[in-house]
Amino acid sequence: MSLTAATRDQPAAATGGAPLVRVEDLTVRFTSRDAVIDAVNGVSFTLDAGEVLCILGESGSGKSVTLRAMMRLLPPRRTKIGGKISVGGKDILGLDEGALGDLRGGEVAMIFQEPMTSFDPVFTIGTQIMETVKRHDGLSDADARKRALELLEMVQIPSPVRRLENYPHEMSGGMRQRAMIALALSCRPRLLLADEPTTALDATVQIQILQLLHRIQRELGMAVLFVTHDVGVAVEISDRIAVMYAGRFVETGPLRDIVHTPQHPYTQGLLASTVHGGMRGKRLEAIPGSPVNLAAMPPGCAFAPRCRYAEPACTAAPPAETWIEPTRMVRCIRAAPHT
Amino acid sequence: MWYFVLRRLLYAVPILLGVSLVVFLLMQMVPGDIIDIMIPPEAPKEVADMIRIQFGLDQPVHIQYLRWLKAILSGDLGISIFTNQPVADELFSALLNTLKIAIPAAILGFTMGVMLGSLAAFYGGSWLDKLFSGIAIAGVSLPHYWVGMVLVAIFAVSFNVLPGQGMGPDGFPWTWEHIKHLILPVITLSLIPMGVISRLVRANVLEIRSMEFVSALQAKGLKGPRVLLHIMKNAAPSALALMGLQFGYLLGGSILVETVFNWPGSGSLLNLAIFRRDIPVLSATILVLATIFVIINILVDVLQALIDPRIRR
Structure with a gap:
């Protein structure tokens, strides 16, 4: 059984040219005893099979919440998810528990930020991969073990046979994240959700993991929704970028366009505050102020209080989506729609 | 290992x-x-x-x-200065009597504690949580000798359905008569272990449930029972540690409970030895109980290490 060839047999036929993922006006609201927090306020996007979309934003911008909403991985009693999410034609928000369980880890898989805390510390890596394979593909113990071994080989973990018997604390951070990737890929997902998978790693390990992810993504033709706060990481892996601020996408577009001609003041600020080559002698710019308090959102553009171009009209109502090109959206009153 | x-x-x-x-x-x-x-x-x-x-x-x-x-x-625990009998004989029979109530009380208290605690955690904040937590707190805070006396007053005196005193007839072939004598002291003894274990398990399960790896387990699509297995295995080591301690206390026999039920166990023996100033009995009993306590805790340590490999180092 070759994993690379075994991508779910769905290419053009199943999707019929339609995007694999379609999210429309997604909202996520957390209610606790003393506060109501609107973490996501109307996010819409589509994602094709084999495409990598990067959600870029500061902590608290709602990017991880958006990601978790994709497989309803938020505490159900305190969370209200609105809008529409469809993956491969399935209405995620309408699925019952059983169908949701089939989807999670099967068609849609997730890689977490902290590989140390996202493995159960008292089970071996092998067991944790095998239980997923057994759950979804109904394999026997022996077959599941064989599959787990292949997966560890695919993510280039040295001496994989021995590693299957390892507990998470017996591995290094990079090794654990490789194992986490193997686990996520174990049932050949069509959509991979990656929640800052390199943030907790050393810089040298980071780039290895990114390259590994990129290679596997291309080999398997997976769609990837990748969340990060690191512009450098986003540049490395994505086809398209969505910049998120205060629970909204403020700018979306192809990687190149976003990096070279950022339109939204927030995107400009993010890029200007990033260290890259050819900056020697220049002063690093920081975005003034701090991220908006989601429990007390301003009525207008959420970025207005920190924006150097802010004008009275900005605080009236949240700016609508403006398509400045067929592939580029900006939520700013200064943006001019294409004609 | x-x-x-x-x-x-x-x-x-x-x-x-x-x-x-x-x-x-x-x-x-x-x-x-x-x-x-x-x-x-x-x-x-x-x-x-x-x-x-x-x-x-x-x-x-x-x-x-x-x-x-x-x-x-060399195995010589001395001679009682009060009865002139070898201490070992007295101690052995007292310990055996205590075991008769300590083992069922431990089983009852531990299972109830784990069940109440984990159910309270899984229904955190609901009325079920409040009810189970209330039972647990009552278990630890009510003086158990008082509960024992109340139970005797109700079941032995008022309704006369269960015996409130002693162990019943001699001998081992256990009959209903023997078991009847066990019921009230076992229930009384099980209250404290039930209470403390339930509190610990509840806090533990709540904490583990909020950990990232539980989200990861759900993200793998695992079914409820399998996720529960993961949570319980993580909660087990600390619960086992507490169970070891509690079982040690139970073996020491509760002086108060054994007095209420007139049960000739190790607690009664200690009590008698203190009042009689029977130093050989007293010192041997304490030493043997302490040794058992240490052995139980070694067993618990080994069990913990089997469950959680991080402890082995």
């Missing part, structure tokens, strides 16, 4: 020596002279001196300790 077990066993040696020393010193500090209890006050001084020599009490303290230790290590 074997290395770990060996190390634990080696650690036990200094602990047990320390315990023996403390027990011995405590007995030395008991006010009054044992000889005065053993012989009538009007007996001549020569008799007292003779007894003193016979028991080795004329020797310096450290010689006395070493002699006592040597005797204990």
